[in-house]
Amino acid sequence: MDLITEITIFVLAAFVGFEVISKVPTTLHTPLMSQTNAIHGIVMLGGLIVVGYADDSLEYVIGTIAIAFGAINIVGGFMVTDRMLGMFSRKPKPKQTEEGGK
Amino acid sequence: MIPAAVLEPGGAGATALYIVAFSLFILGVRRGTHPTTAKQGNLIAAVGMAIAVVTTLLLDGMGNWGILFGGLAIGTAVGVIASIRVQMTEMPQMVALYNGVGGGAVALISWAEIRHGISLGEEIPLDTLIPILFSAVVGSVSFWGSNVAFAKLQDLIPTRPLAVPGQQVINVLLLIGILAACTSIAINNDDPSQELFIGILLAAALLGNLVVLPIGGADMPVVISLLNAFTGLAAAAAGFALDNVALIVAGTLVGSSGTILTMEMATAMNRSVANVLFAGFGGAPSGGAGGSTEERPHTSIGAQDAAIKLAYADSVVIVPGYGLAVAQAQHAIKEVADELEKRGVTVGYAIHPVAGRMPGHMNVLLAEADVPYEQLKEMEEVNPELPRTDVAVVVGANDVTNPAAKTDPDSPIAGMPIIEVTEAQQVIVIKRSLSPGFAGIDNDLFYEPNTSMLFADAKQAAADIAAEISQL
Numbered sequence: 001m002d003l004i005t006e007i008t009i010f011v012l013a014a015f016v017g018f019e020v021i022s023k024v025p026t027t028l029h030t031p032l033m034s035q036t037n038a039i040h041g042i043v044m045l046g047g048l049i050v051v052g053y054a055d056d057s058l059e060y061v062i063g064t065i066a067i068a069f070g071a072i073n074i075v076g077g078f079m080v081t082d083r084m085l086g087m088f089s090r091k092p093k094p095k096q097t098e099e100g101g102k
Numbered sequence: 103m104i105p106a107a108v109l110e111p112g113g114a115g116a117t118a119l120y121i122v123a124f125s126l127f128i129l130g131v132r133r134g135t136h137p138t139t140a141k142q143g144n145l146i147a148a149v150g151m152a153i154a155v156v157t158t159l160l161l162d163g164m165g166n167w168g169i170l171f172g173g174l175a176i177g178t179a180v181g182v183i184a185s186i187r188v189q190m191t192e193m194p195q196m197v198a199l200y201n202g203v204g205g206g207a208v209a210l211i212s213w214a215e216i217r218h219g220i221s222l223g224e225e226i227p228l229d230t231l232i233p234i235l236f237s238a239v240v241g242s243v244s245f246w247g248s249n250v251a252f253a254k255l256q257d258l259i260p261t262r263p264l265a266v267p268g269q270q271v272i273n274v275l276l277l278i279g280i281l282a283a284c285t286s287i288a289i290n291n292d293d294p295s296q297e298l299f300i301g302i303l304l305a306a307a308l309l310g311n312l313v314v315l316p317i318g319g320a321d322m323p324v325v326i327s328l329l330n331a332f333t334g335l336a337a338a339a340a341g342f343a344l345d346n347v348a349l350i351v352a353g354t355l356v357g358s359s360g361t362i363l364t365m366e367m368a369t370a371m372n373r374s375v376a377n378v379l380f381a382g383f384g385g386a387p388s389g390g391a392g393g394s395t396e397e398r399p400h401t402s403i404g405a406q407d408a409a410i411k412l413a414y415a416d417s418v419v420i421v422p423g424y425g426l427a428v429a430q431a432q433h434a435i436k437e438v439a440d441e442l443e444k445r446g447v448t449v450g451y452a453i454h455p456v457a458g459r460m461p462g463h464m465n466v467l468l469a470e471a472d473v474p475y476e477q478l479k480e481m482e483e484v485n486p487e488l489p490r491t492d493v494a495v496v497v498g499a500n501d502v503t504n505p506a507a508k509t510d511p512d513s514p515i516a517g518m519p520i521i522e523v524t525e526a527q528q529v530i531v532i533k534r535s536l537s538p539g540f541a542g543i544d545n546d547l548f549y550e551p552n553t554s555m556l557f558a559d560a561k562q563a564a565a566d567i568a569a570e571i572s573q574l
Contacts, residue, residue, distance in 0.1 A: 001112070001345050003229045010338060013351045016128055017358025024135045026453075026480070029367060029461035032134045034197045035144050036359055037330050039127050040204050042151065042352040043337040044177075045158045046211035046344055051173065052164035054214070056221060060166065062214045064173040069207035071177025072184070074155075077200045078148040079185035084193060085141040087469035 031084045038077025044070025108162045112345060119157040120348035126150025127352050131359055154348045190470050191427040194460045195255035198248045198326045201333055205244025208336040209303060212238040215343055216299050225292040233342035235284045238299065239306045240336035244329045246310030251326050254319055261319030269316055270380065276309045313379065320501065321378045323460040324368050328375065331360025370455035370519075400536070403554040405563060408495075408530050409570030411554070412438070415492035415528075417448040419484060421521050422468065425498015425533060426560050427458050432471040434564035435497060439473070441571040450477050452484040452494075452521050454502040485522050494526035496547075498533060498560045504545045514543055529553040532563045 024032055047066035054060050109116040127150045133143025158164075181200075188196045212234045219226040219234075226234075253259045266272065283302050287294045317325055334356025341349025368375050412418055420439065426432060439449045451473060457464035465478060479487075488494065496503050499521075506513040507520045523529050529552055536555070538544055547553055556563055 001347065003342075006342055006345075006347075006350060009347060009350050010342075010354050013124075013338075013354035014358040017131075017355045017360075018362055020128060020132045020355075021135060021359040021362045024363070024366065025137060026370060026455045026461045027465040027478075028135060028137060028140055029363060030193060030197070030463050030466065031140060031144075032131070033327050033330055033360070033363055033460070034193075034200075035134050035147060036131060036334065036356045036363070037197055037201050037204065038144075039131070039147055039151070039352050040330070040334045040337045040356040041200075041207075042154060042349055043204060043208045043211060043340055045154060045346060045349060046215075046340045047173070047207060048155070048158045048164075048170060049161070049344060049346075050211055050214040050218070051166050051170045052158075052161065054166060054218075056217070059214050059217060060169055062210045062217075064169050066207040066210040066214070067170065067173030068177035068180070069203040069210070071174050072181040073177075073200050073204035073207065074151055075178045075181030076185045076196070077181075078144060078151070079182065080188065080193065080196055080200070081144045082141065083185065084190075084466050085144060087190070087466050088137065088140070088475075 027088075031081050034077060034081040034084065038074055038081060041070050041073030041077055044074060046070075109157065109160045111161045111163070116157055116161060117347060119153055120346070123150040123154035123157070123348050124351035124355070126153070127355055131355065154352075157348075189430070190467055191430060192256070193466065194323060194326065194458075194463060195252045197330075197460075198252040198255060198322075201326060201330050202245050202248030202252065205241045205248060205329070205333045205336065208237045208241030208333065208340055209245055209306075210241075211340055212241060212343070213299065213303065215340075216294065217296060220294060220296055226294065228288060228291060230343050231288055231291050231294070233339040235287060235302070237336040237339040237343065238303055239280055239284070240332050240339070242303045242306035243310035243313070244333045244336065246307045247314040247329050248326065250311055250314040251322050251329070254314075255322055261322075263316045263318045265316045266312065269312065273309060273312055276305055276312070280305050280309070317378065320456075321373065323456070324364060324373065324375065324378045326460075327360060327364040327367055328379075331357050331364055334358075334360055367456070367461050370461055398549045400549050401551075401554045403530070403556055405556065405558070405566035406570050407554070408532075408556050408563075409567045409574065411493055411528060411530060412442055412447070412495070412567065413445055413571050413574045415442075415447055417450075417491050417493075418442055419450050419452050419479075419488065419491045419494045419523075419526065421452045421454075421457075421494060421496045421499050421503060421523055422464055423454075423457055423497065423499020423502060425500075427463070427467055427498070429498060429560035429562075431497065431560035431564050432467045432473075434561045434568065436468075436471040436473055437568040438564050438571065439477075441568050445571070450479050450484065450487075452481065452523075453478050454481050454499070454521050455519070457499060457502060481519060481521055485525075488522055488525040491526040493528045493530060494523040496523055496529060496531040496533075497564070500533070500538070500545055501543070503547050504543070505550075506543070506546050509546075523547065524550055524552070527552065530556055532556045532558060532560050534559060
């Protein structure tokens with residue numbers, strides 16, 4: 001990929017980010033921040049590539065720590081977001097049973 | 103072990119899969135902005151991530167599987183365990199920590215990249231080197247800044263602003279030094295100095311610490327959100343260096359959406375991002391509130407009195423704040439509400455946009471305690487109802503109820519939208535002491551004639567009140 005293509009992609013992606021996010025209810029600020037936080041864990045791919053093609057011991061060490069960090073970012077980020085959002089979706093159930101009991 | 107398919111790096115197959123992955127990210131974030139689709143959106147983004155990771159593992163020429171999967175396994179295990187064990191109240195610092203490790207990963211990758219470039223002994227092209235330098239600086243700032251934010255929210259270090267004399271000057275000098283070192287490396291791109299690069303990482307680390315330390319706990323959500331956006335940009339820069347389209351799109355997406363989120367959060371707190379970063383509440387309160395810390399007359403009551411006031415009211419509005427989260431009192435408060443509803447009292451919850459430590463945090467906590475969604479009322483909705491409310495119960499909230507925001511133009515929080523509890527017939531404030539909140543200023547609400555203070559831990563107080571009401 002040449003630099004111009006990459007910059008084009010960058011600019012378009014920036015606008016997508018601006019457009020996609022407008023008017024978020026306050027309730028979802030924290031979960032959404034946590035989700036985008038998990039998405040930037042994608043840098044782990046860089047770590048995988050570094051270690052996958054590494055041929056020097058310090059590169060192994062740096063790359064492996066980067067992979068571990070990235071994996072924490074990804075796995076933890078998505079799971080924590082899911083737990084937070086689960087708090088909201090679990091609610092209708094007890095309400096329905098209450099209504100059923102009436 | 104032979105992979106099912108081997109993809110050529112930068113080839114059509116790998117790129118196609120990366121495009122699928124980042125499309126799922128965009129879809130996931132889009133769905134994450136609506137309450138009904140948010141959970142699904144998160145799953146979609148996670149699937150996109152899985153596709154991106156598997157694609158990378160299938161790239162031609164990848165090796166060192168043992169160490170590679172070792173790193174993956176350790177990180178995954180830590181992520182899973184931490185996410186399962188974390189309390190809902192500790193969510194903000196958890197996000198800070200995850201953001202920090204992401205930033206750390208970016209910084210480390212940039213270091214490995216430049217090492218690799220140097221070991222090849224060839225000139226490193228500037229369109230690779232500049233992104234590497236950018237991701238090194240931003241990644242390192244984000245790692246250390248997030249860790250400080252985590253430490254502050256976890257009360258490992260004081261949440262109040264910690265200022266070093268000449269702070270701003272030191273920061274500017276550090277930044278100039280970092281830029282100079284980056285320029286030097288870029289000029290000598292045929293043989294860049296690795297020692298100088300490590301120096302840049304360290305200087306950026308110091309800068310990350312110095313920028314976040316002087317910021318008070320109340321502003322931490324904005325800081326974390328901002329660092330989140332920065333980490334995204336650093337990831338995008340790493341994508342430029344590695345010619346990886348998935349990194350560029352995902353990183354940029356986080357960078358721009360994170361910027362919008364940060365501004366929305368800051369607006370909800372009536373603060374500007376620049377104000378948070380450079381002014382803090384640090385300077386103002388020492389002069390502003392210093393004079394009024396002596397004891398002022400206030401009314402103090404016990405759980406039984408509070409229970410009577412509540413039980414014989416027609417309508418009650420509960421105003422939860424961070425104190426409720428700290429005391430884990432959301433379930434106990436729900437019990438009080440249940441007892442009141444049994445007696446026919448109308449109960450609602452007034453949620454300030456920044457109640458808790460992050461916008462939306464309080465909604466999560468109350469949802470955890472099974473509070474029905476309809477009872478959660480936003481500030482704009484509840485303020486006009488307050489004059490018709492018999493009792494407003496403020497649980498561990500402080501600054502968001504401070505009438506000074508409306509009445510005192512010199513107050514550091516002047517103009518901040520507040521929940522106007524003083525409009526209610528009576529106010530009960532459950533709080534451990536008269537001490538100021540995050541903003542570091544005294545709250546006039548505590549000394550209003552219709553305010554009663556109940557000095558106790560929020561959870562204990564709520565449990566006591568619930569027990570008293572059930573016996574009335």
